[in-house]
Amino acid sequence: MATHVKRAFKYRFYPDDAQAAELSRTFGCVRKVYNLALQARTTAWYQRQERVNYNATSAMLTAWKKTEELTYLTEVSSVPLQQCLRHLQGAFTNFFEGRAKYPRFKSRKKSRRSAEYTSSAFRYRDGTLTLAKMREPLNIVWSRPLPENARPSTVTVSQDAAGRWFVSLLCDDTITPAPASPAAVGIDAGITSLATLSTGEKIANPKHERRDRAHLAKAQRELSRKAKGDGANRAKARRKVAKVHARIADRRRDFLHKLTTRLVRENQTVVIEDLTVRNMVKNHTLARAISDASWTGMRSMLEYKCAWYGRDLVVIDRWFPSSKLCGACGTIRAKLPLNVRAWTCDCGAVHDRDVNAARNIKAAGLAVSACGGGVRPQRESSRTGQSSVKQETQRATAGTPRL
Structure with a gap:
């Protein structure tokens, strides 16, 4: 039986100067509204023992837009601002239910730059995507096709630390289960061998971070020599470091996707161990190698791919x-x-x-x-x-x- 899922399709795009400026303003406004709402909710609880919900913060947003110092919030689309309040509500829900820590304020330099648009704030037509407050569609590199007759429900635009722009479209998708297979495999995760299979096969660890360690060290030394602050030279050096990290992460993600897809296609049952990676990285001797192996990433990929394709994932x-x-x-x-x-x-x-x-x-x-x-x-x-x-x-x- 086919599986109906919500699936995000992520693409890289290249905005023009006007679009980049508009998105940068939107990112800043989203961060500002999120921090203001978090401060208001925190103050209300610690000073008056009051719980402020999404509806209350939405009313606060309307009032903030009318003030002189925050009038710039009206210059960007209101949808991403409302969405960030919903995200904050979700963060508090996870905190109260014990699934996450208390929400933290967004940093201008360290936090992820992103904005989420719902269907009322974008137009997807004939393979083109146009966001609110923009006249021209985004120049997207369609590296893979969207599902047939796809209608994105939300669009998330983001910019990573290396300066690359990405757009993620959330669509309904139908996934056909893989043919049944009698095969089963046990996986022992390691450092020298990233994965050892019960068949006797050992999959070597590519050690992506080690391959670029010299380039990363050089870029970090150059960054350390720049004067701290918001100077252009320091920003350039910071982007160089981020580009090396991005290259490492991209290679690692690509390798894990290929490995996990192969394991799920070939086996009906996949058995792994429940490793406590968070505690294991406290061993400073092995922390760097364990982080580079990305056992948690491999497990998360196996989890959702087994669910998609009708496979059984057993965690001992x-x-x-x-x-x-x-x-x-x-x-x-x-x-x-x-x-x-x-x-x-x-x-x-x-x-x-x-x-x-x-x-x-x-x-x-x-x-x-x-x-x-x-x-x-x-x-x-x-x-x-x-x-x-x-x-x-x-x-x-x-x-x-x-x-």
Whole structure:
């Protein structure tokens, strides 16, 4: 059955001087309104214990436009300003429900420059997109086609730190599920090998950041020599640093998209570990390499692609001893330092650390899929004298053929 989703199609565009000036003014007004509304809501709560909702901030926006010092808010389209208030309301909702931290003020230099337009503030016709307050359509590079008979519901215009302009069109799309496949794969994420598959294949880590490390260091040294402030030379140096970062991020994203698409197309079931990347990067020795590997990005891509194409993504518990567990006899080794890449079990089986982990991850994921529940450590059982991890793992892998 086809899946109907909301899908964003992102393109690069090249505005003329008038369009660039208009969008820059819009970005500034959006940031100003967001900060004013956040300040008003924060003050109302801490001083008067009042909760201010979206409707109240919308009324405040109307009043702000009538003041002399904020009259410039009337020079840009009102739709992006209303949308930023809705985004602020969503940020507070996430905060009150425990999904996010308290909203922060937008910075002129560090925050993302963007503005969102709804259908009343743009015109999409015959492959051209014209925004409110603009006479000419945007010069968009249509690198891929939109869905047939697409009608964008929202358009988001943004500019990254490298000075590139992007437009994202949110459209309804129909995705056909991939043909059913009996294959399943376990994935062990790593640094030397970005992903080791249960088939024995090791996918090398391209190390995108390391390839450009010398260029990045040079650009950062040049930036550090510029006098702090809003000077033109410092802005140019800052853009050079941003361009290097953008090149690294683009290569990394492209590689992960190709890898995850291949894994989803070839396998019906994909099994991964629930890694706590946020805690792992606190290890300053490995933080740079872990960040460059982008395990979180790979997982997020696998999540939505499996949902789109009718695949099963199984995430096993982070405490599952995939590397220490012998895939032949089920014995769990007491210690296995990171520098040990191959080890021999007491039963005589010789294991490559990463391949063995990937196979154990696959076996545990298939057991979870078949029986439900999860694989996680609990207290030791007094009856057997073994940890419940070992008991549950032995039950999960019992009868599972060794790959």
